[in-house]
Amino acid sequence: MKKLLLIAALAIILAVSLAAQSGVHGKGKVKGKVLDDKTGEPLAGVTVKLYSVRALGYFTPYPKTESDGTWKALYLRGGSWNIDFEKAGYETKKISYRVDETPGSKQVEIEIRLAKIEGIALTTDIVAELEKGNQLFVDRKFAEALKAYEEILAKNPDVFIIYKNIGNCHFAMEHYDLAIASYLKLHEKQPKSAEIMTLIGNSYVNAKDMEKAMDWYGRIPFEEIKDIDTLYNIGANLTNNNKNDLAVKYFKRAVELDAGFAEAYYQLGMTYTALNQIPEALEALKKFMELAPESPDFGTAKAIVDAFSKVK
Numbered sequence: 001m002k003k004l005l006l007i008a009a010l011a012i013i014l015a016v017s018l019a020a021q022s023g024v025h026g027k028g029k030v031k032g033k034v035l036d037d038k039t040g041e042p043l044a045g046v047t048v049k050l051y052s053v054r055a056l057g058y059f060t061p062y063p064k065t066e067s068d069g070t071w072k073a074l075y076l077r078g079g080s081w082n083i084d085f086e087k088a089g090y091e092t093k094k095i096s097y098r099v100d101e102t103p104g105s106k107q108v109e110i111e112i113r114l115a116k117i118e119g120i121a122l123t124t125d126i127v128a129e130l131e132k133g134n135q136l137f138v139d140r141k142f143a144e145a146l147k148a149y150e151e152i153l154a155k156n157p158d159v160f161i162i163y164k165n166i167g168n169c170h171f172a173m174e175h176y177d178l179a180i181a182s183y184l185k186l187h188e189k190q191p192k193s194a195e196i197m198t199l200i201g202n203s204y205v206n207a208k209d210m211e212k213a214m215d216w217y218g219r220i221p222f223e224e225i226k227d228i229d230t231l232y233n234i235g236a237n238l239t240n241n242n243k244n245d246l247a248v249k250y251f252k253r254a255v256e257l258d259a260g261f262a263e264a265y266y267q268l269g270m271t272y273t274a275l276n277q278i279p280e281a282l283e284a285l286k287k288f289m290e291l292a293p294e295s296p297d298f299g300t301a302k303a304i305v306d307a308f309s310k311v312k
Contacts, residue, residue: 042069
């Protein structure tokens, strides 16, 4: 029943290229507006990064908000998407969103508010240099991007948000100790940031130090964990350590955010089975079987469902 954590998937989520781009296209669409959290004014130039959980790829080119704060993405594959809203000088916002490809389906406009990071001042020149570094990162030129970010920080030591970019480069190059060191420097400035604590936890996962990973994940208020893979990995680590009662809420939250996350349903069902909560286990495993009939775990799920369905 125990399964390995999705360490590879975390690396993909945070550092992959856009190689799987062709698989992200479909008939769905998303639109929205981004506002300043305090003033309510529209924010222009916000980069919207849409990542298809099913296709394991980004939708490119990244949409950017117009002068009125609006943006849209057309021809998206249906299913769950992780969406990041990024603008220099503002805290990144992460959400999960389900795209419906059904003809005539209505897509509600997503309204996002970004909080400005206090204590830094970004000039036009800094933003231009940052965007150059970001493009190098998108192009998988991680060493070059790292150099660009380090040069920005050397000339502008007060622009501490660059530590996240630097950490992301180290993560992409699998230098997890250096990634953690960079994220920790940013954590000193933003100790309540769920995003930064998640990045530190993810880095420890990939470094195979699950004890420290769980320590950092445990510092994040549960309701602020929006990334379904992070929820899955926390749940899987808890089951690996026989903490099934705690694992359930993470798997449940993962399927609440993505009703098509088959593997999370499987783990939820297996965890309920271990807790002898049979009705709940059968419900979750049946949903898994419906979503993933070709999964190698289908046989195990079916055997459990069949066995308990015979019990009166």
